[in-house]
Amino acid sequence: MARAIAVSERVRGTTSPNPPVGCVILDAGGEPVGEGATRPPGQAHAEVVALARAGDRARGGTAVVTLEPCNHHGRTPPCTGALLAAGVARVVHAVADPNPGAAGGADALRAAGVEVGSGLLAEEVERGPLRAWLHFARTGRPHVTWKYAATLDGRVAAADGTGRWIGSAESRAESHDLRAKVDAVVVGTGTVRVDDPRLTARPTGPGPAPARQPLRVVVGTGDLPAGARVLDDEAETVHVRTHDPDVVLGELARRGVVDVLLEGGPTLAGAFTAARRVDRVLAYLVPRLSGSGAPAMRDTGVSAVAGAVGMVVEQVSMCGPDVRVSAVPDR
Amino acid sequence: MARAIAVSERVRGTTSPNPPVGCVILDAGGEPVGEGATRPPGQAHAEVVALARAGDRARGGTAVVTLEPCNHHGRTPPCTGALLAAGVARVVHAVADPNPGAAGGADALRAAGVEVGSGLLAEEVERGPLRAWLHFARTGRPHVTWKYAATLDGRVAAADGTGRWIGSAESRAESHDLRAKVDAVVVGTGTVRVDDPRLTARPTGPGPAPARQPLRVVVGTGDLPAGARVLDDEAETVHVRTHDPDVVLGELARRGVVDVLLEGGPTLAGAFTAARRVDRVLAYLVPRLSGSGAPAMRDTGVSAVAGAVGMVVEQVSMCGPDVRVSAVPDR
Incomplete structure (x- = not known):
């Protein structure tokens, strides 16, 4: 087996x-x-x-x-x-x-x-x-993994907005491997405007490029900048004009998407978390102390820690110098 | 040995x-x-x-x-x-x-x-x-361990300020054991005003109370509320009226303090970090997603992640359901 x-x-x-x-x-x-x-x-x-x-x-x-x-x-x-x-x-x-x-x-x-x-x-x-497939078969919704890299004190970017990938080279390589294994990569319009990511799976070593690319999904009601990299022809891109995670997941299910990697910024991560649509958290904790900059997640509608979304740690391991934590909702 | x-x-x-x-x-x-x-x-x-x-x-x-x-x-x-x-x-x-x-x-x-x-x-x-003693012998300064519990997304308290100890019972017990093993526990006046902690080492099980208590140290220029618990007679308390970590450590060295546990809130943690006076970080990461509330640390004077304080992870382990990360400065 x-x-x-x-x-x-x-x-x-x-x-x-x-x-x-x-x-x-x-x-x-x-x-x-x-x-x-x-x-x-x-x-x-x-x-x-x-x-x-x-x-x-x-x-x-x-x-x-x-x-x-x-x-x-x-x-x-x-x-x-x-x-x-x-x-x-x-x-x-x-x-x-x-x-x-x-x-x-x-x-x-x-x-x-x-x-x-x-x-x-x-x-x-x-x-x-x-x-992911079992989750889809049971719930009818694509499985969502929220992946992020944050400093030990929970910041994903410094005060000046820099923070496109703060993890180590090892975590970065793993991040590209992950993209190649999922059906879709999801970010918000804010991330496209600020970071202008390509969202493709790219080999970080000397190996060949992946045979296929995940669907690139941008969520939000705002327009995309004309020259945004997600609009290039390296992979297909869809812009879902909503803030509702269930509308996004419904559209993705319709397109045959089963396994979703949520790489969104703090606001999109907060919206999915508040809607209880994060099925797994994959956190790369970078051993650095920042003290400023964007938090990993915001605006979940949780007003007290007692009401925060409870998780269970599934696995903790090292990825190069970073700590990799995989956690799932405590249901 | x-x-x-x-x-x-x-x-x-x-x-x-x-x-x-x-x-x-x-x-x-x-x-x-x-x-x-x-x-x-x-x-x-x-x-x-x-x-x-x-x-x-x-x-x-x-x-x-x-x-x-x-x-x-x-x-x-x-x-x-x-x-x-x-x-x-x-x-x-x-x-x-x-x-x-x-x-x-x-x-x-x-x-x-x-x-x-x-x-x-x-x-x-x-x-x-x-x-701690070797650090003291080499530098003349007490050794500082910054200990905190934060949600996986780096929050130490929810938006309404609740968050006195968000870790598990296991982490809480370990926290009291730690207090019994150090010379002094340090917080800021803000923590005293908001959380009113006792800062004593208390047995969480049926065992006897520790034979001795750490010195309780409150840092900051503001006055302490008259009925603050740190002013009770369960242990000695000293109020150091400064915002400068080196003044605090100088005063503690004078009193024979070698091993310090910094339990301060985000501002005090930021001040010690910016001054490069955190010698070890001991983070209890609670598997919860909050999305609001105070960050673990703020105002370190770091303006970009590239300039953040680099650390090296020394050990990662579980403490009950929480992830325990011990990291030291990358010097």
Whole structure:
């Protein structure tokens, strides 16, 4: 399953609105004979890719897959059918499919005499490659990760407004990797006016540029400056003229966006937080003391700390010299 | 040496202006036969306490001590003399004494035929029990730890001013332990007016109250409210009528204070930071998003993040649900 997770990580950002699934086929003797991950929408699912690689060696073997195989005809035939046709004897999946339309795969396989196991490394998959998609399947809303870099005392910019990326080179590189793995990057019109970011995923090392770019989304009722970098042709850009996070997320869902990286400034971050539409906070805390400049977030409508939005720290780690904190709402 | 460090930790906060030193005596066969830590000022040093417990068994043995034994007549006779009189054959210390008046202990012992080793667990001692005292010995200034609890977005209080202790119960308990281990707790007059803290070390569990209380120090030119809790008789309080951190530290040094816990609000924290008088930051980051209220620090005179005070993260760990970050200036 760890291998299936690793395989699925490679296709993150390329499969929405489908889930980035990974699959490994073992032959009857337990040897890996094929692996695969979800192809872009309309193309083969992970199981079908892996089965094609395994060929006849799948017969009597095991399919290890991060998500319960689908049981419905969408743009592609159901994976359960492909697994049965290949003669697989056993299927082990990490998490069940919460999608009413596609679920029932495990039952269908069992009914056809296949042994089905589930739950293996489920938490790792739920927190990792399938986090956004599972959230989308359960709520109908894209998953929002608010990412920011702030000084230890919570400032994202100094008093003179400088602060385009205050994190370390390591955090900056990770930030570009993140952009390449999501469907959309969201900022407010204020950030476009002040910082004029490109919002593309760019390699920070000698490697090649990412094969695809996230959708660039600018939120706010104001106009964009004519020469703004987000209007260049490096990636698609959409301007959503609203201040309501749910209107933004509705528009993004309509466009097949599942995984959103919110890189907005303090005001947009505050609006999403107040609307309870931040599903994960990813904070890069830079070991510096500033004492002035913009705070990381403002205007959430919270009037006392007792009423602040409670979170649970999921993981704390170092990213170069910075402290990386991942936290999720305490629901 | 690990044992000597543990023994010294127990007397932290009771020895200033002397260092909290720990000593373990091993007999000629390497068995521990006595241990001791620095007694309050004017009383025995760690070596003398440990030697008294070891008695004749120290002869031909080893003294393991966190600091190079002193070689001068202060209020007590030199420890080197006590070690020689006891017939110790070997001395191993963690860190050398930087104090010109007391140093030379290792040389004196060697001249008398004692084998001397040094550097064992030196970093642990330098960062731990002797950190404040070594800083004081090198700079003449008390060591300042700025401790605060802030939400993940860097707020110490909500817009309505509420925020007396926003950390978890675990962080609160640790905060009281810290107070019991330092010589002085410093706040500004603003904190006294708004929060009216007691600033004493109080047990948060069923245990007994600490045997001693830190000096309570209020900084600022304004008067204290007549009924302020810091004016009660639970501990001594001094009001230093200045805004200059160096004046405060000079006054505290005069009073024999070596280890200072700065618990001040944003303005006092900013003044100490701008003056480069914060020697360690101990931040408890509470997994909450506030979006309003006071920032952790303000007015440092830093006008751009590039000019912010650079720090190095020393340790990151959890304290209950909170993230504990210890950082020191990047000098």
